[in-house]
Amino acid sequence: MSELINNREYRQNMLKEVIKELHEGKTVEEVKGKFAKVIEGVSPTEISEMEQQLVKEGLPIEEIQNLCDVHAAVFKGSIEEIHHPEEVPGHPIYTLKKENEAINKYIEERAYPNLEKFKSEDSKENITNLIEDFNLLWDIDKHYSRKENLIFPYLEKYGVTAPPKVMWGVDDDIRSMIKDVKLTLMNYKGNKDEVINKIENTISQIKEMIFKEESILFPMSLDTLTEDEWISIYNESDEIGYAIVAPEVEWKLKRINIEGKEESKGEIEGGYIKFETGILSSKELNHILNSIPGDMTFIDKDDIVKYFSQGKERIFPRTKAVIGRSVQNCHPPASVHIVEKMLEDFKSGKKDNEDFWIKMGNIFVLIRYFAVRDNLGNYLGTLEFTQNIAPIQEIEGEKRLLSK
The missing domain is CATH 1.20.120.520 (nmb1532 protein domain like)
Structure with missing residues (x-):
C-alpha cells in the first residue's frame, strides 16, 4: 500500500512540474515528451487534485487559467477513460x-x-x-x-x-x-x-x-x-435553460415527491413571523418578496448565501444549489476582488451601500447592495437587489388614472 501511495505522490509532484515548466515558457511538445510516461493513464480526478494542490501552494487561479489550453493539450489523448458519463437520456x-x-x-x-x-x-x-x-x-x-x-x-x-x-x-x-x-x-x-x-x-x-x-x-x-x-x-x-437543443426526454430517475416537499417546506415549517410593525405568515412573506419587481439575494455576516427571491422578472440565474455557498464562489474569478472589497467596506462600516449599472441588450440593469445592520449597528449581512430600470427611465409626465 505504501508503494502505491508513494507512486501516486511521485506522479502528483511530476504532474505539478508539467504545469510549472509550461508556465516558465517550455513548449507543449517539450513537456509532453519529457513526461510522456508519467502522464500515461492520468485520470480526471488526479488532474483535479493537482490543480487543487497548486492553488494551496499559492499559484493564482489566473495563472492556472492562462495555462488551461496548454494543460489540456498535454493531457489530450492520455486521460484514462475510467469514468464513463451516464448515457441515460434526460440525465x-x-x-x-x-x-x-x-x-x-x-x-x-x-x-x-x-x-x-x-x-x-x-x-x-x-x-x-x-x-x-x-x-x-x-x-x-x-x-x-x-x-x-x-x-x-x-x-x-x-x-x-x-x-x-x-x-x-x-x-x-x-x-x-x-x-x-x-x-x-x-x-x-x-x-x-x-x-x-x-x-x-x-x-x-x-x-x-x-x-x-x-x-x-x-x-x-x-x-x-x-x-x-x-x-x-x-x-x-x-x-x-438549454443551449441549441433541449432534453430529449424526462429523466426517469427524477423523484416527483421531492419537488412537492420543497414547495410546501416554508408553509409547514414557517408558521407566523412577528415583526415590529406587524405579523405575516411564511406563505404571505414568501409571496410578498417574490412580488417585488426585481431579484433579491441575502448573504449573512460570514458571506454565506442564505436566501434569494424567485420573482417573475429575474435577471440573473439563481438555483437552490447556491444556498449555503460562499458568495466568493458564486462570482467569476475576475470579479471576486470587487466583491471582497465591497464586503470589507460594509463590515468595517466604511460604506452602507454600493451601486452598479450595466446594459444587457434592451434592458438596463441596476444592481444595488445594502449592508444590513441591527439596531446597535452590528453587521448582519448584505442584501443584493437587481432591477431592470429601462421602463422607469422612459417615464414622462404624470399618470393619475388606472390603466385600462
Whole structure:
C-alpha cells in the first residue's frame, strides 16, 4: 500500500512540474515528451487534485487559467477513460453532452462554411450569416451557466474548488470573445484578417472547452456527486435553460415527491413571523418578496448565501444549489476582488451601500447592495437587489388614472 501511495505522490509532484515548466515558457511538445510516461493513464480526478494542490501552494487561479489550453493539450489523448458519463437520456450530463454535440455540429456545418465564404468575399450577406452564427452560439451561455450554478456548488461542497474556478474563468473568456466577434462584425470596416483571426480563436476556445468538460469535468462530477444531488440539478435546470437543443426526454430517475416537499417546506415549517410593525405568515412573506419587481439575494455576516427571491422578472440565474455557498464562489474569478472589497467596506462600516449599472441588450440593469445592520449597528449581512430600470427611465409626465 505504501508503494502505491508513494507512486501516486511521485506522479502528483511530476504532474505539478508539467504545469510549472509550461508556465516558465517550455513548449507543449517539450513537456509532453519529457513526461510522456508519467502522464500515461492520468485520470480526471488526479488532474483535479493537482490543480487543487497548486492553488494551496499559492499559484493564482489566473495563472492556472492562462495555462488551461496548454494543460489540456498535454493531457489530450492520455486521460484514462475510467469514468464513463451516464448515457441515460434526460440525465444532466447526458443533456450537457448532447448540447456539446449540437454546438460542435453547428460549428462544422454552418459556422466554418460561412467563415470560408467570408474569406473568399467579405460581402454584406456573408457578414450577416456570420452574425447569425454567433447569435446562435451565444446560446452556449446557458450551457455554461448550468454547470457554474448547478454542478460547481456541489463540487465545492466536496472540497473541489480549483477546477471550477479555472473553468469558470475560461467560460467568461469565451463569452467575451463571442460578444467581441459579434461587435466587430456589426461594425465591420474592412478589417478582414482581424475578423478571421477572432472567429478562429473563438471557435478554437469553444472546442477546447468541450474537450475539457467531457474529459475532465463530467467524469469527475459523476464520480463525486450523489444521485440526490443529480436530481436537484435536474429539477433546477429548466430555470436556466438549454443551449441549441433541449432534453430529449424526462429523466426517469427524477423523484416527483421531492419537488412537492420543497414547495410546501416554508408553509409547514414557517408558521407566523412577528415583526415590529406587524405579523405575516411564511406563505404571505414568501409571496410578498417574490412580488417585488426585481431579484433579491441575502448573504449573512460570514458571506454565506442564505436566501434569494424567485420573482417573475429575474435577471440573473439563481438555483437552490447556491444556498449555503460562499458568495466568493458564486462570482467569476475576475470579479471576486470587487466583491471582497465591497464586503470589507460594509463590515468595517466604511460604506452602507454600493451601486452598479450595466446594459444587457434592451434592458438596463441596476444592481444595488445594502449592508444590513441591527439596531446597535452590528453587521448582519448584505442584501443584493437587481432591477431592470429601462421602463422607469422612459417615464414622462404624470399618470393619475388606472390603466385600462
